[in-house]
Amino acid sequence: MGKEITKEQYDKMVKKASPDSPILKNCIKAFIVGGVICTVGQIITNIAKLWGADVEEAGTYTSVILVVAASLLTGLGLYSKLGKFAGAGSIVPITGFSNSVTSPAIEFKKEGMILGLGAKIFIVAGPVILYGVLTSVLVGIVYYFLG
Secondary structure, eight states: OOOOHHHHHHHHHHHHHHOOOOHHHHHHHHHHHHHHHHHHHHHHHHHHHHOOOOHHHHHHHHHHHHHHHHHHHHTTTHHHHHHHTHHHHHHHHHHHHHHHHHHHHHHHHHOOOOIIIHHHHHTTTTHHHHHHHHHHHHHHHHHHHHO
């Protein structure tokens, strides 16, 4: 076989090959972009309430507008640039979920409506939905027995 390397040698090779990550800078960028997305959402909510929507309707309008806007930005190739700049700041809000559904839909569209779009649209968002529902069920069960 080939030459075996020790864990220490491997760790040294990984450290040498891996670029340093500017954690503080990345956190600041994520905080600012996530904050801007949430601020835009709050502005939409406030405008909807000014136009006579109740709190629930305003929240629905806000969600729909943010999801559609993120899908459009994904289709135009702009959301991926925002994601590269902001990291988790663009992934955590509802816009990130919209992006995770829209991206595979665009990518696999050429494979057809059934095997492409239909089968692959939730390739990224599917685990989020699955584990989100599973976690909420488990929390509900715990809450039921403890509360």
